């Protein structure tokens with residue numbers, strides 16, 4: 001029996017009820033028969049849809065099974081930062097562990113992932129309300145400034161001209177708050193994830209990928225050279241398998257996956273549209289996507305319709321009470337960091353699951369020793385670009401092309417004592433909160 005590691009609330013519609021992003025309004029049929037296909041994909045987020053699109057474009061027969069509707073998971077409820085990321089340890093540590101060439105290849109993949117999303121938006125005519133030229137990282141304490149300087153120097157080694165912004169210049173850049181300086185990294189852009197997701201699903205369907213919604217895969221079995229996927233009312237038989245369930249996956253589906261991912265909640269609070277007076281009163285006028293330097297970081301951006309999006313992680317309980325407590329915490333943090341908005345209403349709040357690896361690196365590679373079966377996951381909360389890119393690389397693998405994955409395809413370690421791995425988050429989050437200090 002597949003086993004999920006959070007309470008049912010995390011997998012319910014309640015967790016995403018106030019999400020403002022549009023989901024595709026097409027009606028996708030459910031799998032209600034015994035069907036066969038060449039490649040079966042489980043999961044209709046950026047990873048699964050990108051794999052489906054690239055496979056169908058290469059002429060493969062592909063059926064994607066989604067438990068709800070495409071975009072129901074993290075892909076339809078994120079902050080829309082299409083940015084560098086995917087790991088949690090940084091290029092410096094990756095270079096130490098894997099060497100200079102592999103770190104360069106990984107950097108190229110991160111940059112290529114952003115370019116891929118950009119290409120998909122223009123090729124398929126998707127209006128995803130893009131804005132923001134790169135990202136702004138903001139120091140929450142003065143002692144973080146040397147770290148930003150070191151990061152600037154590291155970026156330079158990869159040919160990226162990042163700019164340090166001293167505290168006294170932040171206001172001129174329209175980035176006033178309680179910050180002590182910043183680093184602008186000119187990579188990435190912001191988008192409306194619902195619109196991007198809808199465009200991607202439509203593009204995949206237009207080139208022949210079959211999408212089956214409300215088709216929860218309950219078991220995956222291998223028999224000879226085929227895979228059988230059972231849903232409540234149907235069965236799909238395929239020669240090849242791609243798993244793209246990320247934080248919404250379940251232990252035992254299949255067995256190899258057990259303990260090789262750790263879902264973590266991320267949350268978003270949205271204000272009502274701000275007036276220009278309110279925006280100027282706070283001095284946050286930039287359209288740059290931004291985040292602070294805390295371990296439990298806040299991420300934020302002014303949306304094109306002048307609402308303010310404010311995201312954070314750090315809650316372990318998945319319940320209505322847990323969600324209410326996190327909402328209250330984020331409301332306090334917003335008021336502390338952007339004091340002029342202390343009384344601004346925040347009518348929308350939702351949460352979703354991202355996923356971590358034990359070694360804090362993303363994964364794209366085989367499902368154990370199963371032949372012609374792959375999984376892409378664990379983007380550490382940065383899967384808009386990386387998930388899209390990994391989906392394309394999984395399509396390469398299924399088409400027999402070598403996608404050159406020096407880091408992503410390493411053997412993926414299990415968390416120790418997998419069944420209690422969620423409990424590791426309590427001390428980790430407490431330690432991070434103590435290190436980060438109070439939110440001011």
Ligand SMILES: Cc1cc2nc3c(=O)[nH]c(=O)nc-3n(C[C@H](O)[C@H](O)[C@H](O)COP(=O)(O)OP(=O)(O)OC[C@H]3O[C@@H](n4cnc5c(N)ncnc54)[C@H](O)[C@@H]3O)c2cc1C
Nearest residue numbers: 043045046047067073074075078079081217352382383384
């Ligand atoms: C609140 C929040 C904010 C975020 N902000 C950002 C951001 O700004 N930038 C960024 O880069 N990343 C962000 N992320 C992370 C990013 O959204 C994810 O990394 C990315 O969407 C993962 O895509 P995916 O396709 O791999 O997984 P998901 O989008 O989670 O899709 C997995 C899908 O699999 C389906 N599924 C699961 N089990 C089954 C089954 N048995 N049968 C059938 N279907 C199944 C689920 O229903 C789900 O739709 C954020 C995430 C959250 C939750």
